Amino acid sequence: MASVGRARVAKVTPTADVPQRLIEAAARLLADEGPAALSTRRLAAEVGTSTMAVYTHFGGLPELVKAVVREGFKRLADHMAAVPETDDSLADLAALGEAYRANAHDNPQLYAVMFGSASLGGYRLHDDELDEGRYTYDVLVAATQRTIDAGIFKPGDANAIAAQLWSATHGFVMLELAGYMAADREPDAVDDVLNPMLAGIVTALLA
Amino acid sequence: MASVGRARVAKVTPTADVPQRLIEAAARLLADEGPAALSTRRLAAEVGTSTMAVYTHFGGLPELVKAVVREGFKRLADHMAAVPETDDSLADLAALGEAYRANAHDNPQLYAVMFGSASLGGYRLHDDELDEGRYTYDVLVAATQRTIDAGIFKPGDANAIAAQLWSATHGFVMLELAGYMAADREPDAVDDVLNPMLAGIVTALLA
DNA sequence: CATTTTCGCATAACAGCGTTATAGATATCC
DNA sequence: GGATATCTATAACGCTGTTATGCGAAAATG
Known part of the structure; x- marks a missing residue:
């Protein structure tokens, strides 16, 4: 279920579990810089992905906030x-x-x-x-x-x-x-x- | 202080006190449609002015919210x-x-x-x-x-x-x-x- | 009364936003 | 190996707050 990430063993992909990292990045942004800093583009940059990740995993920003x-x-x-x-x-x-x-x-x-x-x-x-x-x-x-x-x-x-x-x-x-x-x-x-x-x-x- | 509006007596200016009307429109939008409906363009349309009114009278949307x-x-x-x-x-x-x-x-x-x-x-x-x-x-x-x-x-x-x-x-x-x-x-x-x-x-x- | 200064609003533009469509890359299954 | 499903990157749409600019009317000054 948890998509186990792109586990190509040899490449430089040190991170996985994009949804959880999006949640944590969002919580951190919220805590550090307030709600104004919570944008899909900012999140994508923080997590190292594209804005689409928010939509494939959550459906949209409101759902991510939930x-x-x-x-x-x-x-x-x-x-x-x-x-x-x-x-x-x-x-x-x-x-x-x-x-x-x-x-x-x-x-x-x-x-x-x-x-x-x-x-x-x-x-x-x-x-x-x-x-x-x-x-x-x-x-x-x-x-x-x-x-x-x-x-x-x-x-x-x-x-x-x-x-x-x-x-x-x-x-x-x-x-x-x-x-x-x-x-x-x-x-x-x-x-x-x-x-x-x-x-x-x-x-x-x-x- | 209160700018007394453009009190040209004869013209078709049935309304005045733009700042107060902006506040009331914002409160009504907030109450009726929630915070998502609160935009400068929407406010301008409601009050019958342009988005600039928000800036000349309040300095910006956050100040209007205040x-x-x-x-x-x-x-x-x-x-x-x-x-x-x-x-x-x-x-x-x-x-x-x-x-x-x-x-x-x-x-x-x-x-x-x-x-x-x-x-x-x-x-x-x-x-x-x-x-x-x-x-x-x-x-x-x-x-x-x-x-x-x-x-x-x-x-x-x-x-x-x-x-x-x-x-x-x-x-x-x-x-x-x-x-x-x-x-x-x-x-x-x-x-x-x-x-x-x-x-x-x-x-x-x-x- | 004429002139100048000030003030408020309209227009247009800019960067950024959420969201979507599309296409490409990767992993899984038969 | 080929088909299928997942995820992601890119680009675009319409919207947002905000700013710069210009115009017109009121107010202040002479």
Whole structure:
């Protein structure tokens, strides 16, 4: 399936897997120079192919962007999967939130495309793209369910609770990246806004 | 300053204030057909002028988009200013949140540009653009301060509290617009996610 | 009132864009 | 070896943002 590249053994073809390299080049361009730098010709130059590669492998630039979004969610999933699962599931939830925020700060442009291209790119996310994000979200739901099962949270819908935590964290990170949390005097918006907010939500959920 | 248009009284010039009409046309194109429809030639055709008008009045398309963002924040401010100020300031806060969400649903594309173009458009918001949003935000801070002064909220930084409410509501609305709140079985994410989340935050703030 | 300066818009051109059609090269299969 | 399917390079189309140029009307100056 994966086209295994043109594996002529002797010639100077040190690279293969053009689709994956296109995705990575696009993600890197997005992260380093922003969306304006994302053009088929630029991509072709970066990867060392022609603009046609974008069309043979993806069908067009929008589809490549969708693949980049999937890649972004995969990185987010990696970030969150790296959070160890301890016996303090409440602390695990906090660590997941920090991982979420850390990932957004590490790839701000990619993060913006993941959640911004939905309506800004002109097309809405379809079910499969949503599922990419929802898969990451499931990690959060699982940790929430563990917290309920441990008797820390009172019984409830883990799905709805996880959505609360996601909404709050996501909203804070978005405003933070947009520049609204720099504020005038506040040295650390995390201490003054994010943590109290999450503490309030969590306290209401405690058994 | 405002160029007062070419006010030749007798001729067939039924329209004036080209800059404002460009902003409105851009906002309408954005809302109706998405960002892809926003081109200088299309704008010129809509307003009945040439592409140069964009450059003489704004300097370029990005600057026009910034003006549209300001227009979007102004509409948001209108939505929120329409919320009456009662003696139940806690209910006022809830009403402000509903107005925020209603505005986002009424102008989803504009909302996406307002908070998405920050990083997605390639340029960051500068201080004056941020102030446009912060002005709206000040309405929320004022209502929060009233709630503190009324002894409903325990003493605290109204700024930080308002930021919590904004983050939570904004995050929910963003995920909702992106399609993540449609969910499988949940009939109303507002009842299951938004309201419990805000209730948790608010409860932690009560005196 | 006449003249000059300023301002706003139309036209045309340039480079770059996404996309497509076409043709050539390479790998796979019979 | 020949046929078939894949991938890619080239060139072209229509579109984009942007700029330079010129014209005409308003505003300012005398």
